[in-house]
Amino acid sequence: MDKFTVLTGVAAAIPMVNVDTDMIMPKQFLKTIKRTGLGIAAFYDMRYDENEVERPEFILNQEPFRKTKILIAGKNFGCGSSREHAPWGLLDFGIRCVIAPSFADIFYNNCFKNGILCVTLPEVQVDALTQKADGAEFTVDLDSLEITEPDGSKTSFELDSTRRHNMLNGLDDIALTLNHIDKIKAFESKQQAQQPWLYN
Amino acid sequence: MAKTLYDKLWESHVVHQDEGGAALIYIDLHLTHEVTTPQAYEGLRLSQRKLHRTDKTIAVPDHNVPSTSDRMEKIDDPESRLQLETLKQNSEDFGVEYIPMDDIRQGIVHIIGPEQGLTQPGKTIVCGDSHTATHGAFGALAFGIGTSDVEHTLATQTLSMQKSKNMLVKVEGELPVGTTSKDLILAIIGRIGTAGGTGHVIEYQGDAFTNLSMEGRMTVCNMTIEGGARAGLIAPDGKTLEYLKGKPHAPKGAAWEAAVTYWQSLKTDDSAVFDKEIVIQASEIIPHVTWGTSPEDVLPITASVPAPEDFDDTDKQSGARRSLEYMGLEPGTPLDQVPVDKVFIGSCTNGRIEDLRAAAAVMKGRKVADTVTTLVVPGSGLVKYQAEEEGLDQIFLEAGAEWREPSCSMCLGMNPDFLNPGERCASTSNRNFEGRQGRGGRTHLLSPAMAAAAALTGRLTDVRTVMEE
Numbered sequence: 001m002d003k004f005t006v007l008t009g010v011a012a013a014i015p016m017v018n019v020d021t022d023m024i025m026p027k028q029f030l031k032t033i034k035r036t037g038l039g040i041a042a043f044y045d046m047r048y049d050e051n052e053v054e055r056p057e058f059i060l061n062q063e064p065f066r067k068t069k070i071l072i073a074g075k076n077f078g079c080g081s082s083r084e085h086a087p088w089g090l091l092d093f094g095i096r097c098v099i100a101p102s103f104a105d106i107f108y109n110n111c112f113k114n115g116i117l118c119v120t121l122p123e124v125q126v127d128a129l130t131q132k133a134d135g136a137e138f139t140v141d142l143d144s145l146e147i148t149e150p151d152g153s154k155t156s157f158e159l160d161s162t163r164r165h166n167m168l169n170g171l172d173d174i175a176l177t178l179n180h181i182d183k184i185k186a187f188e189s190k191q192q193a194q195q196p197w198l199y200n
Numbered sequence: 201m202a203k204t205l206y207d208k209l210w211e212s213h214v215v216h217q218d219e220g221g222a223a224l225i226y227i228d229l230h231l232t233h234e235v236t237t238p239q240a241y242e243g244l245r246l247s248q249r250k251l252h253r254t255d256k257t258i259a260v261p262d263h264n265v266p267s268t269s270d271r272m273e274k275i276d277d278p279e280s281r282l283q284l285e286t287l288k289q290n291s292e293d294f295g296v297e298y299i300p301m302d303d304i305r306q307g308i309v310h311i312i313g314p315e316q317g318l319t320q321p322g323k324t325i326v327c328g329d330s331h332t333a334t335h336g337a338f339g340a341l342a343f344g345i346g347t348s349d350v351e352h353t354l355a356t357q358t359l360s361m362q363k364s365k366n367m368l369v370k371v372e373g374e375l376p377v378g379t380t381s382k383d384l385i386l387a388i389i390g391r392i393g394t395a396g397g398t399g400h401v402i403e404y405q406g407d408a409f410t411n412l413s414m415e416g417r418m419t420v421c422n423m424t425i426e427g428g429a430r431a432g433l434i435a436p437d438g439k440t441l442e443y444l445k446g447k448p449h450a451p452k453g454a455a456w457e458a459a460v461t462y463w464q465s466l467k468t469d470d471s472a473v474f475d476k477e478i479v480i481q482a483s484e485i486i487p488h489v490t491w492g493t494s495p496e497d498v499l500p501i502t503a504s505v506p507a508p509e510d511f512d513d514t515d516k517q518s519g520a521r522r523s524l525e526y527m528g529l530e531p532g533t534p535l536d537q538v539p540v541d542k543v544f545i546g547s548c549t550n551g552r553i554e555d556l557r558a559a560a561a562v563m564k565g566r567k568v569a570d571t572v573t574t575l576v577v578p579g580s581g582l583v584k585y586q587a588e589e590e591g592l593d594q595i596f597l598e599a600g601a602e603w604r605e606p607s608c609s610m611c612l613g614m615n616p617d618f619l620n621p622g623e624r625c626a627s628t629s630n631r632n633f634e635g636r637q638g639r640g641g642r643t644h645l646l647s648p649a650m651a652a653a654a655a656l657t658g659r660l661t662d663v664r665t666v667m668e669e
Contacts, residue, residue: 033238084346113348162220197451
């Protein structure tokens with residue numbers, strides 16, 4: 001996973017509630033056996049019409065939002081299917097941070113596994129950022145836990161210390177867990193003694 | 201301190217507690233299918249890792265599997281074929297038990313786990329699929345994960361996660377005749393909303409759930425994710441034991457007795473406190489159907505399509521406007537006057553034997569409307585076999601429905617079963633999102649009995665009126 005320290009880039013607002021992962025990444029793109037190349041499919045039905053022609057009214061089809069790095073979204077973003085193809089698509093498009101009043105649990109976790117920072121802020125603050133997302137650049141600083149808006153004003157956010165630490169250092173979750181391999185084996189020995197039917 | 205069932209399941213699986221609040225949780229069962237595993241195995245290969253152990257993982261193809269009888273000879277879509285072959289190859293290369301497509305045990309991953317007795321009370325169960333919540337019906341802590349966590353589970357048999365909060369959904373009293381487990385969970389989602397359970401594990405308590413069969417409980421827990429919670433739980437009881445006894449992977453002999461003693465301890469303490477509680481009266485729940493593009497857009501079948509102005513919340517108003525346009529519905533139209541083009545009976549929500557029996561009871565001796573194409577897709581080879589033993593296939597065929605092979609099928613249309621733009625479907629599946637069943641397709645979620653009624657009349661229909669005839 002790539003480190004995440006400071007991200008500066010264009011922020012685009014999609015102020016819709018309950019955006020589901022079917023919307024972020026429709027099923028026809030789940031047949032891939034690769035993680036990469038899904039940027040073209042992100043928000044597919046919203047981006048392209050039935051003839052696969054870009055819809056000019058959709059924000060990510062407009063300049064400078066084609067270069068969006070920060071997405072400002074509505075409540076319950078990423079609900080529905082557990083498909084990690086949704087964050088893979090956002091990442092491949094160039095989006096490394098999503099700001100919303102709330103996220104669905106599985107999507108939230110999947111984003112952090114791929115180096116996408118999810119920032120949860122009260123709705124009124126997300127609305128304020130939405131108003132300012134006119135194409136100018138925002139900066140998201142994970143070290144200081146601050147968003148700097150184009151006019152220089154700052155918004156603080158919170159994140160649990162484990163996720164922050166792992167993102168800042170670009171740590172491999174599996175390698176971290178394998179540091180505890182002795183504990184995993186000890187757990188298995190104890191569980192096998194207590195619940196032997198789990199080990200048939 | 202008094203504990204909830206979730207507290208007990210969580211605490212009994214903590215391998216390591218991190219100072220930052222995350223814990224390493226041991227995983228007792230990992231169910232895998234072709235869609236969410238290829239990149240996980242690729243990751244293992246790139247980092248030269250193996251499975252921590254192979255005896256707690258099972259693989260079965262389901263999403264891309266065609267539901268047609270010629271599926272063993274040909275799969276037209278090269279991408280589907282490659283994904284299916286990749287699951288088989290990865291399972292072989294890494295030593296995972298694989299159930300092939302031509303095995304009678306093949307089926308939707310959430311149907312075969314319980315059928316094979318792999319799903320047991322007290323276990324932690326994961327799968328790269330959000331409907332893993334299904335297995336909570338047995339008092340197992342079961343939840344969906346993404347592909348990175350699939351890889352993590354394969355490599356370590358653990359997951360790093362934060363503990364969720366506890367939420368109680370209590371439904372007291374008996375469900376009225378004609379109301380099923382599907383109506384119950386749709387009514388709950390309508391009440392709490394699709395984000396109502398976010399950050400929580402939901403425990404279902406009350407007569408409405410204990411009176412359900414295991415199949416009915418699975419339908420309820422399955423759609424817990426549509427209420428925003430990753431996992432739903434129903435404490436194990438006599439029905440749970442009766443279902444499991446004798447299943448291929450269930451403990452046998454003395455091990456069964458020991459397991460039962462442990463399983464009977466798996467319940468919430470009387471004085472345990474939940475972070476959130478909802479109480480609903482079962483007697484108030486009648487058959488439900490969705491009208492919009494979120495599972496929370498649900499109403500009793502006797503209601504009419506709402507208008508955006510009917511909602512207080514501005515987010516709900518804009519959501520309803522978009523939904524109604526997508527669904528092609530006019531506010532004020534009685535829901536039982538909405539015509540349908542297709543009917544889909546199946547999926548991990550409603551593809552079990554009890555679901556097929558309920559649909560067959562409505563269709564028996566009646567005919568599907570000429571304007572409707574009806575697909576009945578059993579959830580597994582064993583469900584199909586059982587249904588044929590009972591003659592249900594003949595009831596469906598004589599009514600004019602199609603009797604298919606086990607697959608996820610039209611729930612999400614990754615195989616050749618999908619809706620064309622503008623087509624409207626009465627579906628027993630779990631999601632009515634835009635494009636879910638096919639681009640431009642319009643989905644109305646309902647119970648198997650209600651789906652069968654819609655097939656007969658060609659429109660959304662209150663099944664109670666059909667059964668009275």
